[in-house]
Amino acid sequence: MNNYTNDNTARRYKAHVSTLGTTQLHLRNPYIIAWWSAAFPGFGHMLLSKYLRGYSLFIWEVIVNVKANVNLAMIYSFQGNIDMAKEILDTRWLLMYIPVYIFGIWDSYRTTVDMNRVYLMAEREEHRINSFSIGALEINYLDKRNPVLSIIWSLFIPGLGQLYIHRILTAVFVIIWLVIFYFFSHVQEAVVLLFLGKVKEATSVLKPEWLLFIPSHYGFAIYDSYINTVENNKLFEKELQNHLKDNYQSTGFKIRKGQKLK
Known part of the structure; x- marks a missing residue:
């Protein structure tokens, strides 16, 4: 039985199974990812498995949002109390908040487009991936x-x-x-x-x-x-399909294309 690992023998891999989780590339809608970044900075990147960037933006959002009183200002705005909303906003923090907020939306959209291209190229390479990982603390498998x-x-x-x-x-x-x-x-x-x-x-x-x-x-x-x-x-279905083809399908097996009916 073949043992496949992501050992840099191919330019791109569609997925990687480790003891901490399964990370994979797949097609995503850039607008949906950007929307999640707009809903809460960091979420879009976490959906892309860009954890370090996602965690950084998430923590930034919480700290600066609270310091700038953004959520409180939103509540007063929803209540129609615009003057109070303006009064409680701390501009020292707000001016830092806006550029990073916009960057999170833009970067998640851009990264999604790039990763979709990488996925399509990895799909063409069809390099096999590992489907099982065992360590001292955890076991993970497809x-x-x-x-x-x-x-x-x-x-x-x-x-x-x-x-x-x-x-x-x-x-x-x-x-x-x-x-x-x-x-x-x-x-x-x-x-x-x-x-x-x-x-x-x-x-x-x-x-x-x-x-x-x-x-x-x-x-x-x-x-x-x-x-x-x-x-x-x-x-899982794709990996199982490849495994069955490699180990159980006859090398002479072929599917003939049918002729069109006149």
Whole structure:
């Protein structure tokens, strides 16, 4: 049985299976990736598996957003209180926030276009990839998973969907930041008070500048786990198809093209 590894014997590989997860190239819509970067800087790059860049932009967004009071200004704007929104904005931080925010959108779009080209070239090379990785701490392998289960687990707690499909880096990052957002927004305290019928108290304990981070966080976790489950399933089927051809298909086997009916 052949053992395939990404050993630089080809110019490009479609995927790599490691103990920390399965990283692969596949066609993506640049506008969707750019939209996720607009929803929350860093998400677009994380969808592309550009983790270091994605993590940096994500942390930048949280720090500068809170310091500049961007979320609070958005809340006042939604309420029609434009003057208050202008008053609380800290321009010292805001002027740093805008260029990086625009860069995140532009760079994720540009990177998606480039990676789509790389994928098409890797698809033509058809170099085989490793499908199993074992280490001291983890085991990872290509397998089919249920995309619906990825969504369900992500709805319970963002990051669990990523753990289900073995995207360890994204899962740990998403879970850690979910805990941070929960803690500073006091959302769980508000939920308990709401169940007790104390609506005013539940509203008063909430920190809206942190609360606004949570919907995007949930949305990203759901989308990322679903898309990667679907693409991992496609990769598994392709790898299995190649394995069966190499090891079980007769060398003389050919499929004849049928003639057109007149």
